[in-house]
Amino acid sequence: MSVPSLAFSATAMQRFETIVARYPHRQAALLPVLHLAQAEFGWISPEAMEYVGGLLDVPPVKVQHVASFYTMYNLKPVGRFHVQVCTNTSCWLTGGVEILEHLKAKLGVGNKGTTADGLFTLEEVECLASCGTAPAIQVNDLKDSEWPIRYHEGQTVASADALIDALRKRATEGGAA
Amino acid sequence: MSTGLKILTAHLEDPELHTLAGYERHGGYGALRKTLREGLTPEKVQEEVKAANLRGRGGAGFPAGIKWGFLPKNTDKPIYLCINADEGEPGTFKDRLIMERNPHALIEGCLIACHAIKAKVCYIYIRGELLKCIKHVERAIEEARAKGLIGKNILGSGLDCEIHVHPGAGAYICGEEMSLIESLEGKPGQPRNKPPFPASVGLFNCPTIVNNVETIAYVPWIIQNSGQAFADLGSEKNGGLKIWGVSGHVKRPGLWELPMGITARQLIEDYAGGMRGPKKMKGYIPGGSSCPPLLGTEIDIPLDFENMKKAGTMLGTGCLTVFEEGVCTVRFAQRIAHFYEHESCGQCTPCREGTGWLYRNIKKLEHGEQLDGGLDLLESICNRIMGNTICALGDAAAMPIQGFLRRFGDEWAAHLGAGRCPIQG
Numbered sequence A: 001m002s003v004p005s006l007a008f009s010a011t012a013m014q015r016f017e018t019i020v021a022r023y024p025h026r027q028a029a030l031l032p033v034l035h036l037a038q039a040e041f042g043w044i045s046p047e048a049m050e051y052v053g054g055l056l057d058v059p060p061v062k063v064q065h066v067a068s069f070y071t072m073y074n075l076k077p078v079g080r081f082h083v084q085v086c087t088n089t090s091c092w093l094t095g096g097v098e099i100l101e102h103l104k105a106k107l108g109v110g111n112k113g114t115t116a117d118g119l120f121t122l123e124e125v126e127c128l129a130s131c132g133t134a135p136a137i138q139v140n141d142l143k144d145s146e147w148p149i150r151y152h153e154g155q156t157v158a159s160a161d162a163l164i165d166a167l168r169k170r171a172t173e174g175g176a177a
Numbered sequence B: 001m002s003t004g005l006k007i008l009t010a011h012l013e014d015p016e017l018h019t020l021a022g023y024e025r026h027g028g029y030g031a032l033r034k035t036l037r038e039g040l041t042p043e044k045v046q047e048e049v050k051a052a053n054l055r056g057r058g059g060a061g062f063p064a065g066i067k068w069g070f071l072p073k074n075t076d077k078p079i080y081l082c083i084n085a086d087e088g089e090p091g092t093f094k095d096r097l098i099m100e101r102n103p104h105a106l107i108e109g110c111l112i113a114c115h116a117i118k119a120k121v122c123y124i125y126i127r128g129e130l131l132k133c134i135k136h137v138e139r140a141i142e143e144a145r146a147k148g149l150i151g152k153n154i155l156g157s158g159l160d161c162e163i164h165v166h167p168g169a170g171a172y173i174c175g176e177e178m179s180l181i182e183s184l185e186g187k188p189g190q191p192r193n194k195p196p197f198p199a200s201v202g203l204f205n206c207p208t209i210v211n212n213v214e215t216i217a218y219v220p221w222i223i224q225n226s227g228q229a230f231a232d233l234g235s236e237k238n239g240g241l242k243i244w245g246v247s248g249h250v251k252r253p254g255l256w257e258l259p260m261g262i263t264a265r266q267l268i269e270d271y272a273g274g275m276r277g278p279k280k281m282k283g284y285i286p287g288g289s290s291c292p293p294l295l296g297t298e299i300d301i302p303l304d305f306e307n308m309k310k311a312g313t314m315l316g317t318g319c320l321t322v323f324e325e326g327v328c329t330v331r332f333a334q335r336i337a338h339f340y341e342h343e344s345c346g347q348c349t350p351c352r353e354g355t356g357w358l359y360r361n362i363k364k365l366e367h368g369e370q371l372d373g374g375l376d377l378l379e380s381i382c383n384r385i386m387g388n389t390i391c392a393l394g395d396a397a398a399m400p401i402q403g404f405l406r407r408f409g410d411e412w413a414a415h416l417g418a419g420r421c422p423i424q425g
């Protein structure tokens, strides 16, 4: 077996130890540790699976089985901003589909597509538990260590359009927030 | 019929409510202190919760006190409490409010519930996307631990209790209790067959209770004020207040804490500001996408578990999705069918195949195509799913479709072979 080329930073390792201590079995820590790995490495690559499996005494094929079951783990690299538009019931009733279609056209990508500059991945998602403030958009920012996931609620086509511009500006000016 | 009393949302105007200092300023942890000071036994706490008629707020409405009573009386295995904070049923957005704005109510409830069921460890399974909830609950746990409210020998009482957050990773099915347990063990969230029920064989093969966030967050008030006092706030067999949600085509969507047994008319007209525009209300879903819809004229039925069942639907999570005239119910159902097809874990053939079959046929109908066997085809797919699956997701996919057919059958029939959607074009 090849030696994984990845490793957690010292801070991540500390966090890892805290997480593992919460459970009577190491495998139970798999979901939170995969989140940690994604935050560290940007996506869950085969090397990341091997590394996490090694840390938790779980065979990499089992890690793969788990990681592929859950939608939050990126098994392929995604754009810096993962823009997720809800089109489920309440968002559908209040304009979520129009927002999604507008963003597809604005970014020139289809569902799950990534822009050529690697900045945006657009995805249609199911209910975000923001139905009272529908339509809702979730944006993951790989470079934001404090708030890697942010919700943008009560959106319109115009506000979603402005949101994309603001994110693009953030990327060109550098920094997270 | 509302007395104006609020419990979980009583002090939301305090921006510090989510901190320990804020929570304690309003009497927080009083119920835990009372439990320890007065030496309330686990049996006594269970009795109060039973008397409260506290029905599970996760959707099924099972009485919490009775569920706790299913745990084995003598076991040498550890007992676990799992809090279901995987909020993901379309239309539902209530548990977020508790976790973001009043997380210590949940923590205090967990501590008292753990005492009642003799659990020493509690996991709060929070939907992974809800980062603010995760942060606020984690911070609440840290604050409480620093104050000696969590950990070993709580406030010198000799009781031990640990509480941990476990983040989900994007799978609606993990809200189903057996799937949640599998997911907590670090596995794909594929539900296990029942029986055995979690109360006998649950997390790490130990006796386990799974309860919703809102259910447990009401426990402190019950202990402070008595089960009877809580029961008196609601309707028959449905104790207390509940956090109601209204979303969709109303003027002011939102959440309100009001008694069990309130009506949709009161919620929509008195709280949500009525419909958003001149169009009349066509219908509503009482509590998340798995509940069959009701008509816009059926708004005077008390919203509680028994009355909703009598009306042919379910109370579910108590978050209403309201829609106006002009909305095509076939297209609406297509959204719902798409959701279940996407979320089926794929273990059972009737669910895996049936949800896809339903979705594809409803999509055809949406565009005015003819269906082999007409609408009976949809009915027969539903019947083949219902009751033939490991978990309730199969039923949850079929029931709303049957409900739409029952309430809006004429509109659905008008789509057959029409070549286009006769409602929205």
Ligand SMILES: Cc1cc2nc3c(=O)[nH]c(=O)nc-3n(C[C@H](O)[C@H](O)[C@H](O)COP(=O)(O)O)c2cc1C
Binding pocket: B055, B056, B057, B058, B059, B060, B061, B062, B064, B084, B085, B086, B087, B088, B089, B172, B173, B174, B175, B176, B177, B178, B210, B211, B212, B213, B215, B216, B391, B392, B393, B396
């Ligand atoms: C597909 C499916 C999804 C569910 N999702 C949730 C959920 O997100 N939150 C929840 O509390 N219960 C959910 N439930 C219900 C749980 O299985 C369980 O009944 C509940 O957590 C028990 O808590 P309670 O008795 O306090 O309501 C779901 C059930 C099914 C079948």
Ligand code: SF4
Binding pocket: B173, B190, B191, B343, B344, B345, B346, B347, B348, B349, B351, B352, B389, B390, B391, B392, B393, B394
């Ligand atoms: S009913 Fe559906 S979701 Fe539930 S176990 Fe079977 S396939 Fe999985």
Ligand code: FES
Binding pocket: A086, A087, A088, A089, A090, A091, A092, A126, A127, A128, A129, A130, A131, A134, A135, A136, B090, B091, B092
């Ligand atoms: S339907 Fe979009 S957040 Fe719930």
